[in-house]
Amino acid sequence: MYSIGIDIGTTNCKICIFELPALNLITSYSFVTPKHTSQYGDDFDVIALYTQLEQGLINLITQLKHADRIKNIVIASVGESGVLIDQDQHVVGPAITWYDTRTKVNLAQVSKQFSQDEIYAITGIPIHSNYSLTKILWLKDNYQIDLTRVKWLCMAEFIAYRLSGEQRAELSLASRTLVLDLKRHQWSEKIQTAFGLNQVFVKFAQSGRNFATLNRDLAAKLGAIGQIEVAIGGHDHMCGSIAAGLKEREILNSTGTTEGLLLLMKDANFSQPFLRANLSNGVYVFDDLNTLYTSLPAAGYCIEWFKKTFAVDNQLFISLLDELTSKLIDIEYIKSHQSVFIPHLRGSGPPQRNIAAQALWYGFNENTRKQDALLTLFQGLCFELRNTLESVEQLTESYHPIIKVIGAASKNPLWLQLKADILGREILSCNIPEAVCKGAVMLAAKQNGYIEQLDCYDGEIDTQSYKPNQQLKQHYDQIYQHYYKPIFDLKMKIELCDKEGRLNER
Known part of the structure; x- marks a missing residue:
């Protein structure tokens, strides 16, 4: 059987078909993530993105022998960015890139309602313009949007919706919105009420768990190949960590357009020192763990x-x-x-x-x-x-005497050796082709019973040590x-x- 992983990244989007249970990469397709610059800043062109994605899926699936063995499609993506969908199922306004700074004008609205301490105590992340909340407020102000008539979907959630017709949220992505009550794993009533967002957010699907099937139109384009389920894997760095076999208290250096450090923790940290250091807590995609995540905006x-x-x-x-x-x-x-x-x-x-x-x-x-x-x-x-x-x-x-590395840096010996020399640690490069897609597929395979356990794959990771x-x-x-x-x-x-x-x- 097969599973398809999708990675919606800042620079590139990727579609990968893996064979289960061996997790062999059978075929893949990638394209540059469509973006355009407006008078305001940088936006993802989500219409062009989905069009290219759908065509890529059709091409890969129709050329695949035994396409009837495809079990599901699971999507991972960047955090923070997303779209507003109106009641006619249309995208309203632009899909602002996560790094665009136009939403800094909305920070005053957030700070007027909540102090840093209050927001951190609820969401586990500090007030910042990158997060979804300020993007929603900017869209409301500049496009005169009635927030009682729209729904917010993060990027992976939007793609899942276009594939299936069902709107669901996912917790690791919700962790990057500035609206999630991290302790309760639900949307914060207090934050929603303060900004008139009580009808904007949708209910959750479990990370990696199938919650819908392909919509009829897309299924018809693919022909009679059986029922394909749809799941949301979650935040790209979190999905990539599964492919790297990250365990609790280990640390992962995930590299791409940005560069992040990820730790898995039993409990989130809401204390003042963590807030002063601008460290972000979140929900992990698996095992009821929390994340401590730091991201360097440009790597x-x-x-x-x-x-x-x-x-x-x-x-x-x-x-x-x-x-x-x-x-x-x-x-x-x-x-x-x-x-x-x-x-x-x-x-x-x-x-x-x-x-x-x-x-x-x-x-x-x-x-x-x-x-x-x-x-x-x-x-x-x-x-x-x-x-x-x-x-x-x-x-x-x-x-952490050993730091695992995935992503762009794992293919760059200069960068890896300099990490070892400057950090003074052993750097363990995990050469995992399409780590985000693979991790998302592994997550979905475990959550839906296609495989029994994940740790049996740890010994198969191709690693190289730099000291x-x-x-x-x-x-x-x-x-x-x-x-x-x-x-x-x-x-x-x-x-x-x-x-x-x-x-x-x-």
Whole structure:
């Protein structure tokens, strides 16, 4: 039998067909996530996205031998972003990308009704413009939407709805809305009432559990292949962690357009220190666990920015990576090409979160070459990750000698070795093709009884270990303490003063 995983990402969307129970990847299809820029900012083009997705499904399924053995389709996606659907089943207004900052104007509405402490005590996440609540308020204000006549669906939920005709929410995605009562696993009546959202949110389906079948129109296009069920896997980083075999108290570095650190916990943390560090709690997709999640807004995006800014095509990029990787054993080269990059191209992440933060590069001179700039970029991503990791470990009173890595970084030896050297930990690269799709399929297979257990697949994960070069570790420790941290702290202080100054002027 087969199961289909769908990953709706910031940069790319993917469809993967896996054979069960072996979880072999049979075939896949991907396309660039359609987006467009309006006068307001960046939006997902969800109509074009679904059109391409549906056509991809049709092509893959109709070409598959024994397509009648397909059991279900399960969808994972980015968090925060979504759409409003009216009573005629039409999308109302744009689907704002998770990183778009136009919704910062709505933060005052949220802060007027709730303090940071109050919101954190309910939702487990700090007030921020990325979350769904501010997007809904912005859409209401700018499109004169009657919130009693629309429903909100996060991206994976929207795709599931288009495939099945049934509207359901999912808890790991709801954790990124700023409206979920995290302790009760239900929509917060207090927050809904404060903003007139009592009819906006739909009831929940269990993560990975089939709740509907393909709609008639799509089923007709596929021909007589039997009944295909539909499930929502949830947040992409959470689904990817299943493929990596993440266990409670382990830590996962999930890399893509963003870069996240994910821990699985029995209990959420609502205390003041966690709030001050801007750490986000959530519901995991499995085993009644909670998540502690931190996200750095620009990781893979920094790489794309570098390629665009310095006119580096894929072939040259690979050549630069190979050249730099070979130089990591040359201590003198590393020491003589040291500069500091703070990668706040899309604002800063925890522990000092600021959507207005700007990137900073120290150490350019007339002799700086593209490969020098690329080395500095990857070092900067690793220093930023170290800063966040140390904050997480201090608060959770934990230490993780091994860090699992999935996503884009798992295929990048330069990035992986620099993580080991700068973080001073063993980096375990999990080479999992289409980890998000695979994790979503594994989740749905377990939840629907297609397989009995998940841990039997742990030994099949293709991993490679990267351990710190002790000489480089000592060098990077000094750079981190004497350059990165002071420059980071000064930059954040200047930006905070600038932000407060602008606020006072208003």
